[in-house]
Amino acid sequence: MTQTLPQALLSQAATRGSAIALRYKQLGIWQVRRWSELAQDVSLLAAALQQHGFSRGDDLLIISQARAEALLLALAAQWLGGSVTLLDPDLDHRQCLTRLKPAFVLAETLDAVQQVRSTDHSPLLLLYLDGRGLNAATDSGLSAYADFTVGITAEPPAPVSESASTAFIFHPVHDGQALRLSHGQLLEGARKLLSREQLGADEEALAARVFAASGQARYLLAPWLSAGFRLNFPEALATRDTDRRELGPTLVLGTRESYARLEHWARERLPLPGTLSHRLYRWAMLANANPVRRWLGHWLIRRPLLDVLGMSRLRVPLLVGPPLTEESAEFFGALGIRPGNWQEPAAPRESADVPAHLISHSV
């Protein structure tokens, strides 16, 4: 029985070691990591973190978009019994950083490094992912993530097994109490989600949301480790629509805003109103049409549109936060995508970073 996220990782490595666990795009080419490779990577990172003084009860602060490297280091910190604080890289966290005085930091870009450096406090370890603009050669306090495990020979300890220990901490954008999620909470929530949405190891999930959202940890990361499906990272937020089209995920996690953005993106590309093509589109999108019209509409319009959106294989659209707007619900509903709302079964938490966490029925 797995009690923690790293244990779940080891369990997947033991049962389906050669199956693909992660897919991420690097320089335009999709790269894969299998469960066994992932477990090795994370254990090596855990050994490196331990060598730098990270131990049980410490916290690793990450300021990054959803990237495979950030996920692996987060799991390595949790392997050692530490917690992970995730901050949104698009926001200014100077005040928060001054308050937190982080000792171990992973900063994705120059901007994130500068935010950490703007406080009086110097971390024990400051890792960066993207060295652009950083003068790492002359800055002794900075280390490249790419070189972090070079020369590490020590064996990592066994991963922690206390399910009550904190896995992730999410700080609200404004004042308020932080949300702490334990390994037990995450795995229990994942179990319920897998059961309700009938998620299995064959799912293709796309992690295109901000990494620093608790929904990402609850509804994507923990279920991924529990079910053993494939987690795909887009090349960048700007390329997520192209990457979704290439992947054809069966499981996506979005907010009202992200669904609305996609709807807007699709509507912008529709034929102009008044044209024959637009009339055909309207004809095909009508709900409650007769079966022949539904069938024709599907093959002529809706199916190609789903291909363009990268949603033709979508089975489970998850929704975090408030429900879709009426317009979005109508648009996606016509395409057979209905992220309905139901409150997640109560999970003990200190406070929420969004008003409510809602997940959907599968379609």
Place this chain on the structure above:
Amino acid sequence: MSATTESVLLRLDDISLSFKGVKAITSISFAVKTGEICALIGPNGAGKSSLLNVINGVYQAQSGSVSYAGQTRRRMRPHQAAEGGIARTFQNIALFKGMSVLDNVLTGRNLKRRSSWIEQMLRLGRAPREDDEQRRHAEKVIEFLRIHPWRHVLVGKLPYGLQKRVELARALAAEPRLLLLDEPMAGMNAQEKGEMSQFIRDINREFGTTVVLIEHDIGVVMGLSDHVVVLDYGRKIGDGTPEHVRTNPEVIAAYLGTRRSRAEVR
């Protein structure tokens, strides 16, 4: 110019150029140090683009010499310049509009290929491995200039500012030692100019590429350049740091004084 021989990548010595008796450039000399960003400024018709064309061998100067990377030549053909590590962009975008961004950038890698055209056509011998290598290099440049969301889009469908960036990417794909940029920010709004300036600065800093650029926006030039050369009517009237040039009376006269309208100083 006080640049020493060791640190100078490009030196123009007494360059003169005329077209059918009309003097475009008259006895211009200056040096560009390795790793610096040098701006050529001046009113329209001052000879800036002609000078850039002399540097990369499109025009042959009637007198004077160009020294590049320690070699002095009276004449240098464009292909010799390209092989020597000089790449350029053009005032008017010169891309293959019917090709994708990636394919355009890959054309910048042509000189790096070693396989024969037969190998490439039949994908034999060195060609497949080389294709992968060229693609990897092109993708690095595409990512560096943040044009990856459009890598498979036809260039002709992109907005002007992005096309300018693709042209810069194609030049950068050749891994140049010296990058010549002819009005890289022409026609751009303030935000696009800011982004392009940042990219040029990043190219200079991350790859150590020496940059010679022509730009009309004095604000951009002063913020971006280490060294400014001012031309007027084909003659050099200023040469030095941005601060030095800014206070040069002849430059002030050319830009703000009697001979040119204020409209040309943006």
